[in-house]
Amino acid sequence: MTIRIGILGYGNLGKGVECAIKHNPDMELKAVFTRRDPSTLSILTEGAKVYSVNDAPAMKDEIDVLIICGGSATDLPKQTPEMAKYFNVIDSFDTHARIPEHFEAVDKAAKESGHIGLISVGWDPGMFSLNRLYANAILPGGKDYTFWGKGVSQGHSDAIRRIAGVKDARQYTIPVESALEAVRSGSEPELTTRQKHTRECFVVAEEGAYYCTLYQRRGAVKRPCRYPTWRLRDPYRKDRLEQ
Secondary structure (H helix, E strand, O other): OOEEEEEEOOOHHHHHHHHHHHOOOOEEEEEEEEOOOHHHOOOOOOOOEEEEHHHHHHHOOOOOEEEEOOOOOOOHHHHHHHHOOOOEEEEOOOOHHHHHHHHHHHHHHHHHHOOOEEOOOOHHHHHHHHHHHHHHHHOOOOOOOOOOOOEEOHHHHHHHHOOOOEEEEEEEEEEOHHHHHHHHOOOOOOOOHHHHEEEEEEEEEOOOOOHHHHHHHOOOOOOOOOOOHHHHHOHHHHHHHEO
């Protein structure tokens, strides 16, 4: 008997989950749910079907576990508690500061419906969090630091693309060299997240959108200005794209 899996969301994460299911003979992909037109989606698994996300509750008796593959910024805070009413759910919520809040919402919905909810499953938080826990357990006099990059952050890129007026965007996470040197020196500095990383954002605006309007929406600037859309990609204005 196999575990019947449903996937909600078919971006990079959803596709990765589908590939992982293929490597586990005790699992079967039953359905993929999407906000897009299901007829436009082509998946890898023969026999599995694509449905509208609105059809998910009607399939609650056909799926054992629903793996929710949305973004942490706006998708998972809504989708996971809602779907926990109908399914056992798993997500990879990774906004660390909001995990207690997310846990409370999912826990409430799961308890009321009699389902199980696993949140923040993945690398960080997830397996990497356990690595830190093990290290701190056997090296209690030490101090851990986490640096990412250089590389693209899918979560932060997704958050930027959700700003009205943004056509496309990528956010690169870059370790601050002076912070790396301070840690390597053994001085055990106290560093905030902003002190450890530079988040460099490259944004392409929708036609007719204005540079400063976008930044007022994300809280980066508070004054009016007149830079047109094309300056979003001007490398000489890159300093204005950093968080």
